[in-house]
Amino acid sequence: MTHLIATKLILYYRIVCFKATAFLLRMAQLARETAQDRFHGFRQAGSRKVAPVVSQPESQFIHRFDNGLVLLGESMPWLDSVGLALAVPAGSAFDPEDRAGLASLTTEMVLRGAGSRDSRQFLEDLENLGIIWSEAVSRLHIVLTATMRASQLSEALPIFADVLLRPRLPREELEPARQGLIQEIRADRDLPEVKLRRELRRRCFPYPWNRPTQGEEETVAAIEWEDVRDFVDQHFRPDGSIIAVAGRFDWDETKALVERLFRDWTGVAPSPLPWRWERERVKHVPYDSQQTHIGVAYKSVPYDHPDYFLARASLGVLSGGTSARLFMEVREKRGLCYTVQATYHVIKNMAAVFCYSGTTAERAQETLDVLLGEISRLKEGVQSEELERVKVQIKSSLVFEQESSASRARSLIGDWVLLGRVRPVTELKQSIDALTVDAVNRFLAENPPEDFTIVTLGPHALEVPREVL
């Protein structure tokens, strides 16, 4: 719930920005997106000044306990804070079809009291300790993330251990939790961009990965208390769970504490439901709005693919900054929109690029045509200046991440989930340095963006050229 307030808050707090990637908006989005959906690759160390301390592999730690729980650590001794992320394999991809939203409702329920604390005591203790935290439901995991002063890790861990091991799941709280979730689902209907992205995702990823994490009003209404209890019982299991710590902390002490807190936990979480594709690739959703919202998606390579960085670099050329092709062609040269952007979405073994723009209905057809033209033109290759800019941008972002312990902790979890290991920061930097125009162009020639999924939302449907489908 924390992050939803942030999302809404900026809607009326009228500070208007030059471009859509406003700091607050980004923060709110990041909080809502999932651990593995998030922007990967834009991280690691590499400030020329401080690289030696930042990027040594020995600052990373991995331990797998006997019960299967994995503890990841990355020491960032220049910070005074520590970031903590806990992921349990209880994401929305596990929701039964007629109970979609179960993972989200379960998240609400486990935060309503655990161990010796009731719901009020739980929230108040975290506030008194000055722990800034949030929860998120991804397709694979429920993730709790927290930032705190280094000295407080030993007090925070037992509180979060209670949430995972001893949630109270008070029966009388099910109805309020359900009402809250249903209201969130309804509120999202009033956000055209959110609705558009949801419809696009539904058509470009297979079931169950294509569902909104919150579920639907009817399926949430059908969930019973026993469903929540059974879901916790099956999925809150150590084998498949990951805890990541980044920032200022002592590895040995932390490992001993985690062992003490979690050693009696046992069991293995089940696998997600089997895949199933929906075949509808073009869709118009009628919507009462001044703007038409356009979403175009195409497949790309997953995070663990050898060509991943080539794909990321080509996305950077398309939409990595204000000099990137989409911003230049759609907004700067033609003034067709305020927002135009493309983002990488990764799930296990699969990835897609989502392109988005919102524009006045009368100019929507031209916007779609220009957007498709630019995406298709990628296969003709990129220029070396374009690639150089992308490389500098990625390397800067990697340094900025070194200033945030919580986002680093989340990245460790993303690496573990998608790669089965933590990518050392030096390796990331080398992968970026090694990118060449020839390699990117070969990749684009062999993997041209094609087979588009196209969704529009607004007053009128648009003409979609058949040759791009």
Add this chain to the structure above:
Amino acid sequence: MRFYSHILPNGLEVIAECSPSAFSTALGFFVRVGARDEPEDISGVSHFLEHMAFKGSGSRTADDINREFDEIGAVYNAMTSYDSTIYYAAVLPEYMEKAFELLACLIRPAIRPDDFELEKKVILEEIRMYLDQPPYGIDETCRRRFFKTHPLGQSVLGTVESISALTPEQMRMYYQQRYTARNIIVGTTGCVDFDKLVALAERYCGDLNSEENERIQLRPDPAFGTFRHHKPSATQQYVIQIAEAPPATSPERFAGRFLTAIVGSSTASRMYWEFLDPGRADSVSLTYESYEDAGIFVTFLSCAPEMLEENLERLRKLYNQLETEGVSAEELSRVKNKMAASLVLAAERPSSRLFAIGSERLTTGEYRSVEEELKIIDSITLDDVNRVAEKYPLSCNATEIIGPMPQGSS
């Protein structure tokens, strides 16, 4: 962290909070110009001007600016509000000079007619984008009604009509009046070499116009009452309430922040327990905005239409109780812990400190280190908070409601 300040002969001030071991440098040009400074017929010009800043200056084109910022891997943007316009960039320390040069270029835009007409289309798209999103513009209508003739009631985006009618000449004249050296503060945080920074400011900003240009300041004379708007296509019902609050220059502003956190922060606040925990609303918040001559508390609530009346009543009771009984010592102590922790954690990132110190300097002329901020947090008493709760009653407000529920005013 050490603080430095230097004022150029033309009146432009350069400030820096330096942490030599930081990995990045954040720079911001904080300009004392916003919607409140606009004559009515050119409403939205401050924000449009901020967009034109990125369209080039001198021999630089818009393409050059976009390309050069991307070449140094900058995270950059600009924003316009009611009382300020901020241009900022976060970069690796070795790119500080280039980032400074680019930001200095932004604040002297060429305003070329072709660029102007093209960017006008982007602004019109932005206006339409906001009109399609909750709360569908009632935030601005509520402000306008609350502030009446006070300039803080003016719109940041302007309207389709005012933007369509705007000319480059009008914008240039407005620029000449507002973008003077005395209206600009250059703020920096993180890894900064202050001597070098001052030299850069002299080189790139030394010739800025040094004219005095005072802003009109007024005591607000607010209007209250409730207005309802009908939007059948919306799913949820949206409520905005604006009440008076201490101005940014008042010592009561710190207590105002505490009151806001106790009542309306995202977890464990009074609003959280009243609305979010029981699932009565999808979103609720109380925020505090302060300006030189006025302050406002803004309540935002969004919920299912059938819950609206009950929620309005709950909100009224919550505020009445606050005004008569005040807050408790436990609430205050918890919020102190939370605010101190947030302050310290946020201070690790130069980019988050930049907005704190730059905006404070621009609005009040003050600077406070993290340690001084912590002392203030520690010093606030229950009396301080309860006095503000009583003096600035949240229940006395201008309210606007929009959603599928039928229209009418009460």
